[in-house]
Amino acid sequence: MIDHLFIKNYKVFERENIPLDKNTLFIGTNASGKTTILEALDLFFNNVFHYEYVRDIEEDIVIEIHINDERYRKVYKSPNYRIEYSKCIGNMYDINHIKYLYVPKYIYAPKLLNDILSINLSVDTKNIDQTKVFKVFDYLDGKLGNNTYNFFSINTKYEMNINDDITFTRDEYTRIISNITHQYTIIGIDNFEDNFDLKALTDICEYSYQTIFTSKHKDVVTNFNYSIKALYKDDIKQELDTITKVFSKNHKKKLLLVEGKYDVAWFEKGLSLLDEFSNYRVIPCGGYGNIQYVRTQLEKEGYTTITIVDGDVSSDDSLKREVIELYADIDYINKRFNMSFKNMPRRKKEFFKKFHVKDDVVKKVLSSWAKKNLSLDSVFVQELDMLIG
Numbered sequence: 001m002i003d004h005l006f007i008k009n010y011k012v013f014e015r016e017n018i019p020l021d022k023n024t025l026f027i028g029t030n031a032s033g034k035t036t037i038l039e040a041l042d043l044f045f046n047n048v049f050h051y052e053y054v055r056d057i058e059e060d061i062v063i064e065i066h067i068n069d070e071r072y073r074k075v076y077k078s079p080n081y082r083i084e085y086s087k088c089i090g091n092m093y094d095i096n097h098i099k100y101l102y103v104p105k106y107i108y109a110p111k112l113l114n115d116i117l118s119i120n121l122s123v124d125t126k127n128i129d130q131t132k133v134f135k136v137f138d139y140l141d142g143k144l145g146n147n148t149y150n151f152f153s154i155n156t157k158y159e160m161n162i163n164d165d166i167t168f169t170r171d172e173y174t175r176i177i178s179n180i181t182h183q184y185t186i187i188g189i190d191n192f193e194d195n196f197d198l199k200a201l202t203d204i205c206e207y208s209y210q211t212i213f214t215s216k217h218k219d220v221v222t223n224f225n226y227s228i229k230a231l232y233k234d235d236i237k238q239e240l241d242t243i244t245k246v247f248s249k250n251h252k253k254k255l256l257l258v259e260g261k262y263d264v265a266w267f268e269k270g271l272s273l274l275d276e277f278s279n280y281r282v283i284p285c286g287g288y289g290n291i292q293y294v295r296t297q298l299e300k301e302g303y304t305t306i307t308i309v310d311g312d313v314s315s316d317d318s319l320k321r322e323v324i325e326l327y328a329d330i331d332y333i334n335k336r337f338n339m340s341f342k343n344m345p346r347r348k349k350e351f352f353k354k355f356h357v358k359d360d361v362v363k364k365v366l367s368s369w370a371k372k373n374l375s376l377d378s379v380f381v382q383e384l385d386m387l388i389g
Contacts (some may be wrong), residue, residue, distance in 0.1 A: 001067065001210050002186070003368040009063035010043070011036040011053040012233070015062075017364055019261055021207040021227035021268070021371070025192075025220070026215045027246050028231035029239055034214035036190040038102055041065075043323050045100035045186075046155075047318055049081060058360070060084070066302070067095060069368060070338070085152065092176045093151040097124070098209070103177070105191040110162035112176065117158045119182045125154050126382040143209075174200040185208040191218040217375065221246040227268055230283055237284050240297055243283060249302040255308045256280045256388075257291050257298075262363035265371040266324050267308070280306075285315045288313055309389055312348060319383055323348035327380035329373065336365060 064073035071092035312322040
């Protein structure tokens with residue numbers, strides 16, 4: 001499962017880190033980046049490139065995914081935007097078994113069917129096949145065997161001659177998607193409500209390796225029982241309608257306002273452990289400076305909200321520690337970042353200045369740790385229990 005996605009110089013994103021969950025729904029105004037996320041994954045997995053999406057033609061495009069705390073980065077070098085293998089990070093063949101199906105807003109049925117066919121019939125290359133492939137290199141260096149090059153990726157493409165005029169109903173699209181038999185398929189569906197019924201939401205989430213949806217429809221957001229991520233072009237203060245247009249005021253869920261996007265995984269995991277996830281939607285507000293304004297405006301509109309901020313702000317709704325990352329496991333931090341903390345620092349400045357990587361990298365890695373390793377007896381979860389109690 002992809003924990004984080006990094007996009008640089010592609011469409012709306014100059015450079016952006018995007019947390020993902022097993023099932024994620026993105027909401028946001030037009031041009032906030034919802035579709036770009038799905039198309040960036042289509043580039044990474046399926047080499048579907050749109051030259052017109054390049055923001056700066058003098059800069060490379062970078063798409064990076066994190067799976068199980070491992071980085072897999074593809075760099076598409078300017079000006080031709082071919083893969084620059086020397087700049088890529090991670091053994092791509094290790095994730096060759098993961099397939100990605102992109103379902104755009106405007107579906108071309110023959111392509112969708114052929115994409116699913118290719119996914120279902122994908123196979124691992126056997127040793128005897130690899131021997132035949134590497135035989136090509138014997139002609140390059142005159143030596144038997146290949147000791148120089150490794151597999152980067154192997155993609156099998158099947159294409160049937162399907163009638164261009166073929167169309168499907170919403171139920172038929174759902175059945176088509178449900179016919180995916182490949183175990184490790186990530187499904188990305190743009191504007192879910194345009195081609196699928198609400199009843200398909202849960203089904204697709206349950207049988208897929210990972211799902212990523214976008215939607216503008218209140219019914220879809222209300223009925224999505226997993227992680228919802230809000231995207232803002234500029235600032236949440238400018239784009240409150242990202243929330244107000246899709247969240248129902250009468251829905252039983254409270255809006256839990258937190259500071260940053262990397263905090264969301266912590267709170268969602270904590271709420272799940274406390275059996276409270278179904279009662280809340282976690283909304284990142286882009287920093288402490290926005291939270292009180294957002295809360296006031298949402299409550300004026302009739303929404304039920306609760307606020308939890310970092311402990312560097314002393315208030316009744318704050319955590320005890322200055323920043324959420326201070327609740328992470330010190331042994332994991334020392335091992336993962338090659339650090340030598342004997343005790344967890346009390347101050348966030350003291351904590352972050354010790355690292356040799358950017359603060360965002362630390363936050364990103366530790367949000368993935370929290371998603372997998374928080375437990376009921378974690379100090380953070382205990383504090384969360386008191387704050388929402």
